[in-house]
Amino acid sequence: WKRVTLRHLEAKYLTNQPITMVTAYDYPSGVHVDRAGIDICLVGDSVGMVVHGHDTTLPVTMDDMLLHCKAVARGADRPLLVGDLPFGSYEQSSQQAVASATRMLKEGGMDAVKMEGGGGSRVQAARAISEAGIAVMGHVGLTPQAISVLGGFRPQGRNLDSALQVLDHALALQSAGCFSIVLECVPSPIAAAVTAALKIPTIGIGAGPECSGQVLVYHDLLGMMQHPHYVKVTPKFSKQYASLGNVIQDALSQYREEVSSKAFPSPVHTPYRIDDEQTSAFL
């Protein structure tokens, strides 16, 4: 596959092959995700937390997103590129949603967009985006942009009302034309039931093994942030496949020590020689 498209995702879904998705925020992470053969690369608004150091995703703007999308698009040629619509960029009206989604493709270089929530006006926005010719991914369960009304980053779908709402929203987003839906932080049996009820793939995060695919945040997966502040908010469901935070800290400390002790730069890292005798004569 030169470039993953919705048709490739559908083929995987129909043959029960799990769809792989990871976030990326800049050129190097885009390259890494591409080279790993990941199907979908999400430029997530989680960028506000893992890159910009905010406590929530709420401060992220459309302009922030576009800058990150452009950098990722330069690095990732093969995965389907999905740009996350940030808080405040699609809630007012379907027109606003289509305008923001259009910018994600025209300016950001994305192939598709993702938006949170499955209530009435969100479903209309999803339909409008899809009718404008832009592939749209839904996102239900824990929707971090709704932290103000959810009262924190809390799992959803843990009682009957909440579980039925997750299912309801997922079905509504499917009929609005979404090509896939992220299920975040819901109990595994609920995610399994929603996945079984839909005819489009679900992508789980903290939603157990029975979704049609899985997504993790780049920095979480790589164990990038291990300093005390971040450890508090590293989600329980995120497996760390590496401890890059430690690798980076060790490398930086070693560099500091070698500069302090004048072990760096050694002759190997001092490549330039004077190439005429006149200059040498001056020294």
Ligand code: KIV
């Ligand atoms: O912003 C993000 O990283 C996301 C994923 C966790 C799905 O929305």
Ligand code: NA
């Ligand atoms: Na997001």
